[in-house]
Amino acid sequence: MSKPTVVVLGAGGAQASGLIRGLGRSSTELRLICCDRKFRAEAVIDAGNQEVHQLEFDLLADSAKLHEVLSDADLVVNCTGPYYTLGPVILDAAIAAGTNYVDICDDADATELLLQRDVAAKDAGVTALIGMGSAPGTTNVLVRLALDSLPPGEASASITWCVDASDMVGAVVPHFAHSFSTAIAEAGGTPAWEDLHPSRVKFPEPIGEQLVVTLSHPEVITLPRFTRVTEATNQGGLIPEDFTHLGWVISRLPGNENRTAAMHAIFETARVQHADREPVGAGLIVDVRVGSEGIAFLSGGKMSQEDATGTPAAAGALVALQGRVPGPGVVSPEVLHPADFFASLRQVSAGGGGMTAYRTRNGEVLEHVRIRDLLTALTAVR
Template identity: 40%
Template sequence: MNRRPYQVIVIGAGGAQAQAMLAAAARGTDVSTWLAVDRRWREEARAATEALGITTREVDPLEDAVALKALLSEGAIVANLAGPYYRTGTQVLDAAIETRTTYLDICDDADVTLPMLERAEAARAAGVTAVIGMGSSPGTTNILIRAAVDYLGPVEDVEIAWTVDVADITDAAIRHFWHCFNLVEQDGTTHPVPAWDELNTKSVDFPGTVGSQTVARLAHPEPFTAPLFLPVQRAVNHGAITPLDAMRTAWALAYAVDPQRAHASTSTVDAAVAVFSSYRDTRPAGPRIGSGLQIDVHSNGNGLRFASGGVTPMEEATGVPAAAGLVMLLDGEVTDAGVLAPESLSPAAFFTALRRVSLGGGGLELYELVDGRVGERVRIRDLIAARAGQAG
């Protein structure tokens, strides 16, 4: 690492996912030389950050390119947790490459993933390691896919499905979720938000409290990165906000303010966010559904299925893997220069780092898939150990 005043600089550090990441990182490594930056700190978030021993600063480095590069020159690593990434991703990544600063983010926007990956050669030429999409999905999902492919060999299909409880959808998160309705082709072509009856939907049975849910095909980075970084022919992503009335409300507002159709002003979009927030906060109270995940990695229905369902908050599910990614960078576990998706990371090293930063628990299950049906249960540690043994 370069000798700079700060080991890690976190941009957007006052947000919910960044706060979870900082708390997790403090469980697994020394954070006394970290700098947390936010354009407008909430008092409780700033106090919580400083209680971890992290220096805070209130500034908006994204307003000025010179200020952004000056900030990044103070740190060996920058963690960009300021979304939406279709606005901030390439801006911070370009500054990191120019200042030769190691980079990490939790980018979950498909359309900007492609231009970020196109910076790979510039990053390699500068000797910069940039890990993009290091959250839950993408992030943990990519590494699970990598572990399965390492074990199975080349596969034809990867099918990802996830749900998020409406209670976890912050104002920032709903802006991203709306963006996911704009499907993105492999060449970067982006489509308008489809009509409700035109959504590609299916029913998925998640474990635990989540149960059977309807999910829709949504734009996400994994369908681009999995075939690029792994011997995978096709990948598709489906997602949802639960319960279904929340999904319908989110879709309706996304359709109304879709820039490809409505050319809505910033104030109109802000008003739509306020409408969704009011709906979220005033809808009839009910039992918390939680978040669900299912990943099928297979050829002709034969392979592996990862599945989870529970009440882990979205900020924890996203922030903790990001902390594990930073620990891997600090420990020298990721050394290749270039723009890397999480599929590039060692599953064994990731899960080792994850144990350091996690509170424990988690309900991820792994099963064999036989002719498209769930078979025998497999221990994830055995999957990782088997591949590690083959590599050794």
């Protein structure tokens, strides 16, 4: 039996490196075709014992080469960015090639564009799993797990996160500014600071209390589309909080090029000036409620964002290769059965990044509950 071929686009980037490391931990033998415009001379692709091939080409300038590479693959994982410019282009190429697709898209407006490809994907027999990172990605699956464990009825989902500014590299930088400018669609640009509802949220240690604001994120779009969630909110921020304020200020500059250049310059300067600062890590709270009953998931730890994003993407890729993503069509991670996702996550994870779950009533914690027990209960009735 031949090895499945997985094409990784943007393979020289940070999030892709986490994905590839994750796939390298899997017992599933794979043939990885790692593509980028240019790989750094000193770069080493860490894929464990997986078969790896590197290809350098410009996927936008050489569409014929892209089609050739995708046509020979079982799956393409798109780690290029920013997604609000490249996402639809790559998904269109995958549909044209008839190749199943996974990405880590975290732009809300790009998500809308990707979902518009649903009919085309169905017609081509292509299954596209979009937003399969940390947030979105793991957050969506956690919401699904909570919904499957709560009583029937309309639900709400609140997603709150923070990440360390040291992880702001590459395409993540313009994405952050873009999240401000699209935070409230009807605002027609970056909202006033007070309209972003800034608040302070206490995350599990070692993260502690952090500033978060309303930012655009795909979960707000996809959860009401694919689940019984009728109200979804997203707030996030950077550590230290000065970087959150900077992101908002820069997002108000005219022109995307000005914003991107300014933000890269500021963040790179800050990283140099604070090179001796110990990164705090990242925090996440996913609070799902049906009436007065709820389940909340909390995490805080020092896992880098390239692993926090790349590892669930690797799990999603394995689920896709197993044919366990409902399709064809364009779907988001909340359509996955949580047991399938977490089984694959155990294969690709290096450990760490622990998550704690609680049953709640009217937002107040009732009792600790193990994610394993929630999964076991669902599997028993599957």
